[in-house]
Amino acid sequence: MESSVQEARQSIREEVRRLCQDFPDTYWQDVDKHEKYPQEFVDALTTSGYLAALIPEEYGGAGLGITEASIILEEINRSGGNGAVCHAQMYTMGTLLRHGSDEQKRRYLPAIAQGKLRLQAFAVTEPNAGSETTRIETRAVLKGDRYFVTGQKIFISRAHYSDLMLLLARTTPYEELKDKTQGLSVFLVDMREVKKGLEIQPLDIMVNHHTTTCFFEDMEVPVENRLGDEGKGFRYIIDGWNAERILVASESIGDGRWFVDRASKYATNRVVFGRPIGANQGIQFPISKAYAHVEAADLMRFTAASKFDRGEKCGAEANMAKLLASEAAWEAADVCMSTYGGYGFARDYDVERKFRETRLLVAAPVSNNMVLAFLGQNVLGMPKSY
Numbered sequence: 337m338e339s340s341v342q343e344a345r346q347s348i349r350e351e352v353r354r355l356c357q358d359f360p361d362t363y364w365q366d367v368d369k370h371e372k373y374p375q376e377f378v379d380a381l382t383t384s385g386y387l388a389a390l391i392p393e394e395y396g397g398a399g400l401g402i403t404e405a406s407i408i409l410e411e412i413n414r415s416g417g418n419g420a421v422c423h424a425q426m427y428t429m430g431t432l433l434r435h436g437s438d439e440q441k442r443r444y445l446p447a448i449a450q451g452k453l454r455l456q457a458f459a460v461t462e463p464n465a466g467s468e469t470t471r472i473e474t475r476a477v478l479k480g481d482r483y484f485v486t487g488q489k490i491f492i493s494r495a496h497y498s499d500l501m502l503l504l505a506r507t508t509p510y511e512e513l514k515d516k517t518q519g520l521s522v523f524l525v526d527m528r529e530v531k532k533g534l535e536i537q538p539l540d541i542m543v544n545h546h547t548t549t550c551f552f553e554d555m556e557v558p559v560e561n562r563l564g565d566e567g568k569g570f571r572y573i574i575d576g577w578n579a580e581r582i583l584v585a586s587e588s589i590g591d592g593r594w595f596v597d598r599a600s601k602y603a604t605n606r607v608v609f610g611r612p613i614g615a616n617q618g619i620q621f622p623i624s625k626a627y628a629h630v631e632a633a634d635l636m637r638f639t640a641a642s643k644f645d646r647g648e649k650c651g652a653e654a655n656m657a658k659l660l661a662s663e664a665a666w667e668a669a670d671v672c673m674s675t676y677g678g679y680g681f682a683r684d685y686d687v688e689r690k691f692r693e694t695r696l697l698v699a700a701p702v703s704n705n706m707v708l709a710f711l712g713q714n715v716l717g718m719p720k721s722y
């Protein structure tokens with residue numbers, strides 16, 4: 337690879353690292369303890385331009401690739417922070433870029449790039465559908481020039497901290513479809529303009545993720561807020577999955593490196609029975625092994641990201657990166673917890689917070705079972721379980 341590209345990426349890494357230094361452990365501890373939204377951090381990331389990494393330059397963004405976006409999220413998590421507080425803007429950007437009209441892009445992208453408009457909510461999951469997205473029931477019925485949306489979404493993160501919501505809803509009843517992947521449509525709902533029919537309730541979960549349940553009752557959405565063609569929404573959402581998996585992998589890698597750093601330092605400094613605990617192979621080897629697994633996952637992340645940025649098929653690599661990185665981070669988290677002994681449970685040390693946060697990445701935004709099913713069925717050609 338050209339050395340100028342490498343240097344540019346290294347300088348992004350260093351700049352994000354510097355930005356994150358203004359948000360030390362105590363900042364994230366406070367946010368977690370009081371279940372606050374880290375607005376100051378998100379503002380800093382917006383002002384620096386990094387949150388608009390994937391928005392093309394013509395719309396005021398940085399016009400960077402998924403490789404650079406993944407480095408940004410990795411560095412946030414590696415610093416002890418949590419990229420999940422704003423990563424949805426990066427995940428969802430592709431749907432708007434690929435399937436939005438010129439008019440929609442002109443209307444939304446410059447304002448998002450400037451931080452005047454927040455695109456942080458992505459509403460797919462439903463209580464009765466779960467991983468089977470083609471079974472979602474939230475209906476959008478077209479009457480005149482408006483859709484009327486009725487239904488319920490669950491686990492919708494940051495809906496209280498977003499102006500726009502990318503919403504997947506059913507426009508054709510399931511029973512009327514020959515092809516079950518059709519009949520769903522994507523809407524960019526401007527929640528500031530919703531007068532009635534939308535209720536958002538916080539969901540109490542084990543991580544500070546600002547997750548909600550959203551209830552829709554005849555919520556009006558103008559037809560011009562539909563992205564792309566009616567009925568093709570599932571395909572549009574799937575188009576974004578590779579980017580999402582690569583970005584989640586990068587957060588896991590950041591977490592994994594954070595755990596390995598903390599564990600190896602603690603093991604070197606903590607003296608029990610007259611020697612550093614890290615001199616004991618029962619402590620040292622698991623840290624070394626977790627380190628090796630994180631670094632191996634990182635190679636798959638960059639393979640997937642490079643292919644993505646070259647416009648090549650990367651489903652296998654993106655899924656493997658997500659699987660390997662989230663498992664490596666979770667292994668590193670567990671090892672770090674063991675290394676810290678009782679102190680791992682003390683909130684001041686941050687290990688338990690990161691432990692909770694990194695565990696989420698095994699299960700969401702896609703569970704590793706679904707990743708394994710993709711590899712088994714779509715890559716290796718084995719029989720389908722669904």
Ligand SMILES: Cc1cc2nc3c(=O)[nH]c(=O)nc-3n(C[C@H](O)[C@H](O)[C@H](O)COP(=O)(O)OP(=O)(O)OC[C@H]3O[C@@H](n4cnc5c(N)ncnc54)[C@H](O)[C@@H]3O)c2cc1C
Nearest residue numbers: 458459460461466467491492493545700701703705706721
């Ligand atoms: C903190 C958090 C934030 C989230 N944020 C969002 C968000 O912003 N927007 C959004 O739309 N969703 C969000 N989600 C939802 C998340 O994407 C879903 O939880 C996930 O897709 C799985 O759906 P489910 O929980 O209903 O699990 P289910 O579908 O009920 O599955 C339960 C378990 O069974 C496994 N399973 C199911 N079928 C099979 C099979 N055929 N083979 C093997 N295993 C199977 C699953 O992999 C999973 O492990 C969030 C979830 C969490 C926890």
